[in-house]
Amino acid sequence: MKSSPRRALALAVATSLVLCAAAPAMAGQVYLDNLKPNGHYSRFIVGYVPGSAPTQAPQNLRSSLNAAASRAALPASLKQGLGLKPVRAMILSGARVVATDAALDRGQTETLMRQIAADPNVAFVQIDELQTEFAVPNDPDLSKQWHYADSAAGIRAPSAWSMSTGSGIVVAVIDSGIYATHTDLAANLLPGYDFIDTATGYGQQCVDAGKDPDCGASGDGDARDPDPEDSTKNGHGSHVAGTVAAVGNNAKGGLGVAYNAKLLPLRVSGKGGSSMSSNVADAIVWASGGSVSGVPANPNRADVMNLSLGNGKPCSAMPAYQAAIAEARANGTVVVVAAGNSNKDVANYSPASCDGAISVAATNKSGKRASYSNFGATIDVTAPGGENSLLGPSATDGVISTVAGNKYGPLAGTSMASPHVAGIAALIQAAAPAKLSPDKVEQILKSTARPIAAKNCSGGCGAGLVDAAAAVQAARTATP
Incomplete structure (x- = not known):
């Protein structure tokens, strides 16, 4: 912590x-x-x-x-x-x-x-600051969700589901929006919000980042509104949301880690997967129950939030992020953040390096740190993020979750690792006798994680690979 x-x-x-x-x-x-x-x-x-x-x-x-x-x-x-x-x-x-x-x-x-x-x-x-999603996209390819398995490389979700499925918990997904009509997401969706504040993009800052001048544009013809639909067809937010809480037991596709939890989709990333830190900071605090001028009150305060995005700057250079995360935690919300995909020390990336954020590195199907995953002394835990080949993550090595066309497909990245942890945090809160503090949830995640040998994680993978079953078991007798 x-x-x-x-x-x-x-x-x-x-x-x-x-x-x-x-x-x-x-x-x-x-x-x-x-x-x-x-x-x-x-x-x-x-x-x-x-x-x-x-x-x-x-x-x-x-x-x-x-x-x-x-x-x-x-x-x-x-x-x-x-x-x-x-x-x-x-x-x-x-x-x-x-x-x-x-x-x-x-x-x-x-x-x-x-x-x-x-x-x-x-x-x-x-x-x-212009933000970029932490993900490596590829074409859909349905496959078994190896990353949930009761195995050395999986999070042991099947054993956890006998004790908790996330019922009664709200998880905010601060990302590119959602495919609201996806048959494995729709039943678990709450009314969200689109926090993107431009219909035209961010101009020269986009060009400097090697993107089109209209990067970050909402794609829906307006700026902030109550519709978090993924208008630019990015797909990133839907994939992340599916890992957290895609519908289970409906004989369709796969399912999410906390498949009976509710999803609160907050859209901050527009065209090109780009967002602005001010929009992200607003979304963080609003999701936790804060209010913002011009945006209706959030009737569904998030118990947990996932951020699979960020930039290559330390949190010390991003004071708005630190303050937003501090406020969200003070409001009782667990904040889970992807560590980043640059194979570098997470200390130089935000919001993953911010105090109070649960920073998540990624492992591959062999249980080793994924080739792209950031690392370091301030990583808290690690979760499956999949691995890439020359043609992108395959259906056997990528993380499988919800994609366009009511289908499932693979992606790889720390973006895919962090929603595993957000989902387990939801399982923990649902299993506990009373809602736990963010500190307590983080302590359970870390104390029940399975250590990763140094030879399999150069640079540091925190407490190790998360264990959903052990975490939920610990939560059942935990006190705030």
């Missing part, structure tokens, strides 16, 4: 996310580690001190931004077309998304960020 909710909130205080209402005497924190030498940026997350003047009236916010723009040492032609303006309030207290009309290069971005932070009402400034 990386931190308790109290410690995580304390960290958020230390990083100026959660501050007292009095204005600081010094400039706000400027997070520059995410800026690439050749990058271009036009969106920022500005954390104003809660209760300060810019949070109280739109004209005060505009005045703060206008002053920052006027102070910034930028070329005159760029200043004229800069168009620094507020986009919307975030769910985090005092936080605002702001944007420029012009894309700024690395140096210009730093200059503007420092001037924004010079306002004594500002606690922090970071870029609104």
Whole structure:
């Protein structure tokens, strides 16, 4: 475990996310580690001190931004077309998304960020970072779900199902949305929400990431709305959701780990599998029962949430993620996150490296760390993620879950590993005499995991391969 909710909130205080209402005497924190030498940026997350003047009236916010723009040492032609303006309030207290009309290069971005932070009402400034899903997609190929088996490489789900199937538990899947008409998902779906805030994409930031300029676009012609349908036909979110809680015992396809749990689909990834960290942070807190302006209250607070996405930055550079996860855990929600697919130390990836997140690495069918899986001292547990061949994951080596056309097919990635853990967390909560704290659920997952020999997991796989049966057995007599 990386931190308790109290410690995580304390960290958020230390990083100026959660501050007292009095204005600081010094400039706000400027997070520059995410800026690439050749990058271009036009969106920022500005954390104003809660209760300060810019949070109280739109004209005060505009005045703060206008002053920052006027102070910034930028070329005159760029200043004229800069168009620094507020986009919307975030769910985090005092936080605002702001944007420029012009894309700024690395140096210009730093200059503007420092001037924004010079306002004594500002606690922090970071870029609104482009996110990428952790998955390796391929064509569907139905197969047996080896990853659930009562075997050395499986999670021992069949033995767990005699004790718990996840009934009464809500799991939020923060991802690319859902195929709502899939016959193995529909019966378990709750009303979700589409948190994507653009119909056109993120422009130069997409190009810098090697994607089309409209990456992240909603694909449904509008921005945020109550429809989490996967309009861009990405399929990632549906595959993840199926592993968590595809319907069981209906004589169709396969089933999910917690096949009687309910799914809360929250859409944050649009075209090209891209999302913005501000949208993800909003979804994290809303899923746990928080409220956000312009979005109706969530009537189905999530007991568990899964995030199979992220970026190659440490959580120390992503304060909005840390604060969102801390708040979700304080609300009682277990936060499960994919470690990432770069075969590198997870410490440099977020939100997997954030305090309070259960970080999940991936194993293959042989029970070894998958070739792509991130690793490290801060991995909490490991779960099956499958493996790839030259043609992508096959039906025998990939994780099998729900895909388009009411079918099942394989994918490989830590994106596929983390929903196994989210599903087991649901089994734990359903089996326990009373709802357990996120700390307690994490402790059970880790204490019941099967250690992985160092030769099979160079770099570190946390407590080991999760064991659903042992975890549920432990939960049956656990106390909060």
